[in-house]
Amino acid sequence: MARNRELVSEKRNYLVLTVAQAKEIVDNWLVEIDLANVTKLGLPEVDDRYHLWRVPLCAENGSKLGEVVIDAYTTEILPAKTTKPEILTARLLKQDETKIVEARKEKPQYKLSTLRNTIGLGDSVELLQDMPAESVDLIFTSPPYFNARPEYSEFEEYEQYLFKMRQVIKRSHRVLNEGRFFVINIAPVLLRRASRSESSRRIAVPFDLHRIFIEEGYDFIDDIIWLKPEGAGWATGRGRRFAADRNPLQYKAVPVTEYVLVYRKQTDLLIDWHIRHHPDRELVAASRVVDGYEKTNVWKINPATGSKHPAAFPKELAEKVITYYSFKGDVVLDPFAGSGTVGAAASELGRRFVLFDSNPVYVELIREAVVTWENVNFSAMMWINCKPVSPPSIPILNSLNTSKIDLADTLDAQIELTEGES
Numbered sequence: 001m002a003r004n005r006e007l008v009s010e011k012r013n014y015l016v017l018t019v020a021q022a023k024e025i026v027d028n029w030l031v032e033i034d035l036a037n038v039t040k041l042g043l044p045e046v047d048d049r050y051h052l053w054r055v056p057l058c059a060e061n062g063s064k065l066g067e068v069v070i071d072a073y074t075t076e077i078l079p080a081k082t083t084k085p086e087i088l089t090a091r092l093l094k095q096d097e098t099k100i101v102e103a104r105k106e107k108p109q110y111k112l113s114t115l116r117n118t119i120g121l122g123d124s125v126e127l128l129q130d131m132p133a134e135s136v137d138l139i140f141t142s143p144p145y146f147n148a149r150p151e152y153s154e155f156e157e158y159e160q161y162l163f164k165m166r167q168v169i170k171r172s173h174r175v176l177n178e179g180r181f182f183v184i185n186i187a188p189v190l191l192r193r194a195s196r197s198e199s200s201r202r203i204a205v206p207f208d209l210h211r212i213f214i215e216e217g218y219d220f221i222d223d224i225i226w227l228k229p230e231g232a233g234w235a236t237g238r239g240r241r242f243a244a245d246r247n248p249l250q251y252k253a254v255p256v257t258e259y260v261l262v263y264r265k266q267t268d269l270l271i272d273w274h275i276r277h278h279p280d281r282e283l284v285a286a287s288r289v290v291d292g293y294e295k296t297n298v299w300k301i302n303p304a305t306g307s308k309h310p311a312a313f314p315k316e317l318a319e320k321v322i323t324y325y326s327f328k329g330d331v332v333l334d335p336f337a338g339s340g341t342v343g344a345a346a347s348e349l350g351r352r353f354v355l356f357d358s359n360p361v362y363v364e365l366i367r368e369a370v371v372t373w374e375n376v377n378f379s380a381m382m383w384i385n386c387k388p389v390s391p392p393s394i395p396i397l398n399s400l401n402t403s404k405i406d407l408a409d410t411l412d413a414q415i416e417l418t419e420g421e422s
């Protein structure tokens with residue numbers, strides 16, 4: 001009989017549409033972890049609040065062992081939300097699973113990244129995929145604000161935009177070291193009305209991104225307000241009509257703030273652990289924050305002026321975030337780097353940088369600027385899909401299909417080449 005009711009998963013445009021598809025994904029996973037012959041699947045259920053499929057796992061006798069959680073948009077199995085294979089095994093063998101939980105907690109190692117300063121042209125969803133896991137110590141970025149600026153907006157639908165952001169946030173989670181911070185500068189956007197008979201629409205992007213961060217395995221830490229001078233918001237045109245007419249209901253606040261939202265990759269490690277276990281005590285001491293730091297969550301900073309990028313944020317903002325959320329020597333990633341403000345601040349503060357942007361015009365801005373930055377060892381820099389600025393002998397990784405580049409391999413290759421040349 002023909003089905004005329006649209007499934008929830010169809011309405012949401014999920015990649016995993018049916019119970020059969022969810023089961024197939026889990027079956028393949030069970031083969032990979034060698035538990036295919038000893039487990040049975042319960043009935044998969046879609047959880048459209050969080051865009052997940054939940055698939056119960058049972059033993060042959062029907063007793064519940066755990067569940068597998070699938071990202072309905074991407075088909076990925078979410079390790080943080082899925083019962084761990086070793087726990088499943090312990091339950092099947094009726095072993096004491098608390099020992100396994102304890103063993104997992106044993107002696108975490110402090111991971112020092114070997115990444116070098118990197119500039120990459122390409123879609124950060126692709127470039128992130130090729131980075132080694134847990135190779136970045138801080139992410140600070142300001143993503144495209146949906147269709148706020150037509151120069152770089154590529155999304156027809158808001159859902160499409162959120163999906164892209166989810167991919168970046170998810171892949172960033174893999175490359176970020178455990179317990180380290182992802183700081184994002186974001187604000188609501190105003191979609192201008194197409195005609196006089198329509199109203200303009202304001203979209204609360206930060207709140208939708210917040211939900212994605214939580215779903216993708218980050219803890220919420222802080223909502224910092226970047227406060228600009230009063231004159232800064234009038235360019236948006238908001239509040240002008242009310243200022244003239246003063247009719248109630250027409251009131252619109254002139255926006256002079258943006259959010260700087262702080263998330264931490266979920267972990268059982270206390271922040272203290274990172275400070276105590278850092279192997280270079282001198283770097284820890286040199287990274288101490290000096291007097292005059294921001295004591296509240298309201299940071300008064302003037303917007304950037306004079307940048308060739310239409311949406312650059314001020315270097316002062318990047319300096320504060322980098323100083324407060326990383327040690328000297330750490331690797332700071334900006335997956336939406338624009339003119340490279342994060343790179344300029346990071347190098348000045350003795351941190352390494354990894355900068356990605358998909359627009360060749362903006363990567364060109366970074367290439368022009370990088371020669372003026374401090375502490376940059378050009379002979380050991382990494383360039384992806386763009387020409388090195390100096391020295392000219394550094395090899396160029398010129399691939400149109402960036403997903404084929406393995407950043408870890410190319411790093412090693414580049415170390416060898418650079419060392420061979422000197």
Ligand SMILES: C[S@@+](CC[C@H](N)C(=O)[O-])C[C@H]1O[C@@H](n2cnc3c(N)ncnc32)[C@H](O)[C@@H]1O
Nearest residue numbers: 123124144311312313336338339341357358359
């Ligand atoms: C708000 S701007 C960042 C400005 C930057 N903070 C600065 O100070 O110059 C966002 C940037 O994201 C880039 N972008 C948009 N989608 C991208 C993607 N999928 N991958 C990499 N970069 C992207 C745009 O080209 C734009 O330069």
